[in-house]
Amino acid sequence: MYRIGIDVGGTNTDAIILDEHNQLVHSVKSPTTLDIKTGIVTSLRKVLKEANVDKTKISHAMLGTTQCTNAIVERKKLAKVGVIRLGFPATASVPPYTAWPQDMIKKLTGNYALVQGGYEYDGQLLSEIDEQEINELLAKWRDKVEAIAIIGVFSSIKNDQELKVRDLIWEAYGEDYTVSCSSMIGSVGLIERENATILNAALCHVIETTTTGFANALEAEGIKDVEVYLCQNDGTLMSIEYAKQFPILTIACGPTNSIRGASYLANIKDTMVIDVGGTTSDIGVLQDGFPRESSVAVEIGDIRTNFRMPDIISVGLGGGSIVRAEGGKITVGPDSVGYKIGEEALVFGGSTLTATDIAVRLGLADMGDKSLVSHIDEGFAKQVQSVISSIIAKAIDKMKTSSEDVQIVLVGGGSVIIPDEISGVADIVKVENGGVANAIGASISQISGQYEQIYIYSREPREQSLKDAEEKAVKQAVIAGADPTTIKLVEVEEIPLAYHPENATRLRVKVVGKMS
Known part of the structure; x- marks a missing residue:
């Protein structure tokens, strides 16, 4: 049996095929296209053609x-959202958005809308929700919003x-209507969790x-009856249905795929x-x-959030980074020729000096x-x-x-410049097949629940609290597509809340399991 892994990067879309022993059968790279989809289809078609494997034996x-990520940064293809905050009048001084x-x-x-509801920091009731108030709001919003976000004070x-x-909401609009509950997404902190x-x-x-x-691209290539997963940003996978509930968990999954692939x-x-x-x-x-x-709040598209994100630093340095020498000062990046490196870099007959050209000049890479x-002066290249x-x-x-x-x-494909x-x-440590570590990471990952x-x-x-949190994490993992018999506990984080009179603790539990 085989697995296909595809990872969309800023420059290239990588595709790989692994066998049942997680050994690499074949890998390809294609330029990432503006519409994303074309690059995915191109890489998929290319890897299948060149690997020449039996498509009926592709299982995942x-x-x-x-x-x-692109949709948020570019403000494109986003749904119209209605926000219901349960916490009036206590939170009226800082409204949503x-x-x-x-x-x-x-x-x-x-x-x-700010409506009745919410809890105090110790779990005591702030106020009861008013069902009539909610139903009147939903009648007012009908056909005006395409999704609703619900945020309760101290719903964590x-x-x-x-x-x-x-x-x-589901009674009024139907159970297929998109509803996001903050207690399932963010951490402590009302505004960031709401965002x-x-x-x-x-x-x-x-x-x-x-x-x-x-799914349509796979079917078009003759790949049917296959389990499809999306990568999430903790280095694990989730089923299609789970991804539809929590699409925000795909943000920053690219770097985590590479990290997992590097580990493997x-x-x-x-x-x-x-x-x-x-x-x-x-x-x-x-x-x-x-x-x-x-461990800190993360900004996405200039919006401050506190949902789970990997600890990643990105710097504007890659294989296509443009090299300049102006006023006696040498700069590398942050601008890049990107996927056009095969046309614009000097070693490929172009006219732009890139970091890859420097690597080739110094004998660190053999391409073009x-x-x-x-x-290029060797002393300049060393500078x-x-x-x-x-x-x-x-x-x-x-x-x-x-x-x-x-x-x-x-x-990474640009690692020759380091x-x-x-x-x-x-x-x-430099590893074989490191150029497609991202796609490998996507393919070998497990399913997690948190x-x-x-x-x-x-x-x-x-002990009772730990057991309760672990059971709920296991439930999340099963929903995401994990085999319940393979799930194991991998992480427990306890943070006592200062000044709380009854020993309150923020408890986070993570489990992982194999694909079902």
């Missing part, structure tokens, strides 16, 4: 895509009100188009990974085989026609390498948790 297909870019508010209609402690409002929930609701059309398009290829579970593409380099940290999660860069080394060293320092030199695993010596780096809630240990003992 995985896709890592940037479409949800506060500090949002005006163009984004206009795109999503900006419809919101108790979310029964959010679920009740969700049921009322993440609104964005999740806004992505319903994008994820529908993406999943349908991928290098057979290392704890290290730092640098994934160098055509335009950017992503730096992340592996902890026990999975990407380290960010090296005679076309022989005129450019020094600038590249400095850019990477500064980024690595930001990811370190100690002053000690670190080991890095180097992957020098062999970098300040603060003890060892650089649950986060504030528990009050004085009311519910710690």
